[in-house]
Amino acid sequence: MLISIQCPLPGGVGQAGPGLQRPVRRHISNASPVIVMSFFGFWENHPFSVKTHTESADAGGNFILSYHTPLTPLFFSFCCFYLRQVRDIHIGHYIHTMHGGGSSMKRLLTWATLVGSMSAVTKAACPFADPNYHLAKRDEGASQQTENILEEYEVDDSNAYMSSDVGGPMEDQNSLKAGYRGSTLMEDWIFRQKIQHFDHERIPERAVHARGAGAHGTFTSYADWSNITAASFLGGAGKKTPVFVRFSTVAGSRGSADTARDVHGFATRFYTDEGNFDIVGNNIPVFFIQDAIRFPDLIHSVKPSPDNEVPQAATAHDSAWDFFSQQPSTMHTLFWAMSGNGIPRSYRHMDGFGVHTFRFVTDDGNSKLIKWHFKTKQGKASLVWEEAQVLAGKNADFHRQDLWDAIESGNGPEWELSVQIVDEEKALAFGFDLLDPTKIIPEELAPLVPLGIMKLDRNPTNYFAETEQVMYQPGHIVRGVDFTEDPLLQGRLFSYLDTQLNRNQGGPNFEQIPINRPVSPVHNNNRDGAGQMLIHKNVYPYTPNTLNGGYPLQANQTHGKGFFTAPNRIVDGKLVRALSPTFDDHWSQPRLFYNSLTRVEQQFLINAIRFEASHLKNEQVKKNVLEQINRVSNDVAKRVAVALGLEAPAPDPAFYHNNVTAGLSIFNGTLPTIATLRVGVLASSFNDGSLAQARELKEQLSKEGVVVTVVGEVLKEGVGQTYSAADATGYDAVVVTDGAEGLLTGGKNSPLFPAGRPGQILVDSYRWGKPVAAVGENAGQALEQTVGVSRGQDEGVVVGEGVEQVVKGVEEGLRVFRYLGRFAVDEGAE
Numbered sequence: 128m129l130i131s132i133q134c135p136l137p138g139g140v141g142q143a144g145p146g147l148q149r150p151v152r153r154h155i156s157n158a159s160p161v162i163v164m165s166f167f168g169f170w171e172n173h174p175f176s177v178k179t180h181t182e183s184a185d186a187g188g189n190f191i192l193s194y195h196t197p198l199t200p201l202f203f204s205f206c207c208f209y210l211r212q213v214r215d216i217h218i219g220h221y222i223h224t225m226h227g228g229g230s231s232m233k234r235l236l237t238w239a240t241l242v243g244s245m246s247a248v249t250k251a252a253c254p255f256a257d258p259n260y261h262l263a264k265r266d267e268g269a270s271q272q273t274e275n276i277l278e279e280y281e282v283d284d285s286n287a288y289m290s291s292d293v294g295g296p297m298e299d300q301n302s303l304k305a306g307y308r309g310s311t312l313m314e315d316w317i318f319r320q321k322i323q324h325f326d327h328e329r330i331p332e333r334a335v336h337a338r339g340a341g342a343h344g345t346f347t348s349y350a351d352w353s354n355i356t357a358a359s360f361l362g363g364a365g366k367k368t369p370v371f372v373r374f375s376t377v378a379g380s381r382g383s384a385d386t387a388r389d390v391h392g393f394a395t396r397f398y399t400d401e402g403n404f405d406i407v408g409n410n411i412p413v414f415f416i417q418d419a420i421r422f423p424d425l426i427h428s429v430k431p432s433p434d435n436e437v438p439q440a441a442t443a444h445d446s447a448w449d450f451f452s453q454q455p456s457t458m459h460t461l462f463w464a465m466s467g468n469g470i471p472r473s474y475r476h477m478d479g480f481g482v483h484t485f486r487f488v489t490d491d492g493n494s495k496l497i498k499w500h501f502k503t504k505q506g507k508a509s510l511v512w513e514e515a516q517v518l519a520g521k522n523a524d525f526h527r528q529d530l531w532d533a534i535e536s537g538n539g540p541e542w543e544l545s546v547q548i549v550d551e552e553k554a555l556a557f558g559f560d561l562l563d564p565t566k567i568i569p570e571e572l573a574p575l576v577p578l579g580i581m582k583l584d585r586n587p588t589n590y591f592a593e594t595e596q597v598m599y600q601p602g603h604i605v606r607g608v609d610f611t612e613d614p615l616l617q618g619r620l621f622s623y624l625d626t627q628l629n630r631n632q633g634g635p636n637f638e639q640i641p642i643n644r645p646v647s648p649v650h651n652n653n654r655d656g657a658g659q660m661l662i663h664k665n666v667y668p669y670t671p672n673t674l675n676g677g678y679p680l681q682a683n684q685t686h687g688k689g690f691f692t693a694p695n696r697i698v699d700g701k702l703v704r705a706l707s708p709t710f711d712d713h714w715s716q717p718r719l720f721y722n723s724l725t726r727v728e729q730q731f732l733i734n735a736i737r738f739e740a741s742h743l744k745n746e747q748v749k750k751n752v753l754e755q756i757n758r759v760s761n762d763v764a765k766r767v768a769v770a771l772g773l774e775a776p777a778p779d780p781a782f783y784h785n786n787v788t789a790g791l792s793i794f795n796g797t798l799p800t801i802a803t804l805r806v807g808v809l810a811s812s813f814n815d816g817s818l819a820q821a822r823e824l825k826e827q828l829s830k831e832g833v834v835v836t837v838v839g840e841v842l843k844e845g846v847g848q849t850y851s852a853a854d855a856t857g858y859d860a861v862v863v864t865d866g867a868e869g870l871l872t873g874g875k876n877s878p879l880f881p882a883g884r885p886g887q888i889l890v891d892s893y894r895w896g897k898p899v900a901a902v903g904e905n906a907g908q909a910l911e912q913t914v915g916v917s918r919g920q921d922e923g924v925v926v927g928e929g930v931e932q933v934v935k936g937v938e939e940g941l942r943v944f945r946y947l948g949r950f951a952v953d954e955g956a957e
Contacts, residue, residue, distance in 0.1 A: 302420045306700015307707035311617035318420045325423035326626040336392045338383050339375030340527035341594035344583035346370050356487040358607030360399040369398040374474040378429045379440025384519035385526035387440035388469040393479030394599045398646045405603035412480035414564045415457040417710050419618020443742035452751035455713035456565050462717045465735035467509030467793040473529040475540035476508040483616040484561045486609035494693040496549040504541035506798035508944050514895045518856045533803045539584040547573035560709035564615040569788035593642045598627040609693045634658040650679040714758040714782035723791040727947040737770040762957040801941040802832025807858035810867050812839030817866030827934040840879045850880035855891035860937050865903030871913045886913045898940025900925035900933050
């Protein structure tokens with residue numbers, strides 16, 4: 128098939144050659160590579176061009192460009208589309224000749240007729256025929272051309288009022304509520320527009336909580352709790368309910384590191400016999416904001432900068448701290464995240480919380496306010512910041528691998544599910560509002576009531592099908608549990624459903640995906656939609672009906688054991704777009720949290736803020752940060768100011784107090800179990816005595832469920848890892864065997880591992896507060912020389928004559944987990 132394009136040229140054919148050297152062309156984005164991308168220019172050099180073409184002139188001096196190609200209707204349509212896009216070309220005039228035969232020719236004539244009918248839309252002259260047309264214009268830089276094209280789409284938000292997507296001025300910082308402490312209203316189009324747009328910003332990856340790991344397990348109720356809730360899964364002693372739990376970070380993408388400093392998601396699904404129930408919480412009991420309408424602002428501020436996508440999974444940048452300093456409700460969660468709670472040792476070593484206040488409702492309709500707590504049975508433990516940073520580079524999958532390995536070894540983690548219970552009339556009795564999601568209820572005011580135990584004991588068969596496709600939402604609720612008017616919870620009830628619709632490519636049937644299906648039967652009138660997996664036999668999908676006997680029947684409080692809203696819930700108030708004044712204290716509880724930490728934990732928190740704030744570029748943001756911190760503690764503000772080279776602010780004591788509460792410190796106790804903790808045994812592959820000692824250490828420590836890795840120069844029987852692959856981040860304690868001391872003090876580099884690696888493992892372990900030990904005098908001296916401490920100066924440094932003595936000391940050290948006396952504290956710290 129031949130396409131010939133006729134174009135009259137000034138001065139005849141002789142002037143055509145140079146003209147055709149100009150890159151007069153338009154690139155069509157995303158076009159198939161088999162389609163010609165240029166009609167003019169250096170065709171020979173274009174990797175996807177049609178190679179066969181001829182150039183000639185007719186008797187009238189018109190230049191003829193002919194291309195030979197197998198011409199399908201699709202290709203022909205593209206050619207016509209392209210030619211109409213090139214400036215001044217009239218397709219009706221310049222499709223000059225077409226050669227072909229048979230049925231192909233008939234199809235082409237049909238396409239030609241169609242294009243010819245459209246040709247009147249664009250009328251002009253060929254650019255080569257105009258002697259005043261300067262082809263040099265087409266030589267302008269592509270970037271400049273693109274910039275000019277995009278100018279009309281640029282939005283400059285400076286000196287402007289907030290507006291809707293259709294240009295109407297508005298305010299978008301408070302959702303519309305029925306009274307200051309009332310429910311958020313469905314009519315709030317501002318909230319729905321803002322949160323729905325945010326929900327759809329990422330596809331198909333989650334906008335938040337993208338990086339995660341999950342596991343299956345079982346929840347077992349301790350007792351029949353029907354006196355406080357009608358929830359079936361809590362309705363009998365020993366009653367078991369399947370669960371699936373997904374842990375995650377919040378800000379990072381799916382490819383970010385597990386050990387980034389962040390709030391960590393702790394979402395639990397109960398597959399109850401009355402439907403799925405989701406507690407969609409975090410490892411921190413409070414959140415940054417008090418109204419869901421501000422959630423897009425929060426996430427936009429902590430996400431990487433939109434111009435360069437930097438930094439990933441980190442808040443050490445201006446926009447995050449600009450938001451934190453302008454939104455003081457963030458202070459409480461921020462203090463938690465800057466502590467060890469932001470960098471847990473593993474998912475297994477952190478607590479979980481429902482964050483919001485919910486309601487328990489009995490069959491009779493009596494209700495109480497509750498807070499959900501998952502208390503880890505492994506004990507709380509965290510990394511230290513430098514260790515977390517090294518892990519992010521050395522093993523980005525550290526947490527998900529840890530969870531998988533623990534379950535595979537038969538040491539699946541456990542949490543005790545508890546609640547704090549408060550009478551409805553006491554919602555304002557504690558000096559703060561229980562509807563405020565930035566507040567905790569100190570355990571002294573409302574003790575924990577243990578309800579049951581949750582154990583994870585089965586890993587997913589397929590990560591995507593289960594962990595990635597599980598879709599939680601707070602609206603997955605069951606009889607016996609009810610919502611409160613917490614404005615953050617109210618917004619999440621809408622947002623999570625909308626998000627899951629988006630992640631399911633707009634299809635409403637995401638709850639039919641196997642991991643999301645309930646164990647109880649589903650009967651309703653929802654029909655069709657993308658991804659419909661059920662074959663509905665009822666051809667009368669509406670209510671009320673007589674043709675299907677009135678089924679499915681309506682289930683409520685008195686019939687069918689249906690969900691029902693607590694009967695005593697009352698909404699009475701003027702419609703307002705504002706938060707309740709009872710939410711105004713943003714600084715007392717961050718101080719309560721800080722006061723409740725140990726002295727070294729307080730230093731960790733301050734060092735974390737120093738690290739983050741030292742990355743800020745804007746001086747005003749730094750000052751704003753100090754201003755907010757100073758409302759919590761002048762001591763913290765002064766110590767941060769020193770690191771930033773700024774003047775320390777004067778005390779702002781309005782919210783200062785010395786109160787403390789239980790259960791907030793990570794390091795003020797010992798771990799209840801050391802099973803699954805990891806010990807690295809430093810040995811020499813070329814010393815039989817060292818290897819024999821390593822085997823004995825492994826046998827003894829393994830009795831307590833400790834995972835022992837023997838490290839040597841090369842792999843051989845009894846050696847599980849080489850020094851070239853080993854690192855202090857991989858172990859919770861390190862032991863040096865007799866016979867391996869030369870690797871620490873020999874002073875000779877080896878081609879088998881990076882220079883100084885064995886000693887570096889020991890030094891880093893010591894610096895990060897981990898137990899370190901040695902068997903025998905020679906190894907003990909090498910240890911002391913390497914870490915720079917004499918035995919007896921540090922309880923976490925163990926030197927024993929034999930394996931048994933060392934094993935005992937290491938096990939005690941693992942229970943302590945970290946020896947805080949090794950960490951420096953600011954002089955003069957309060």
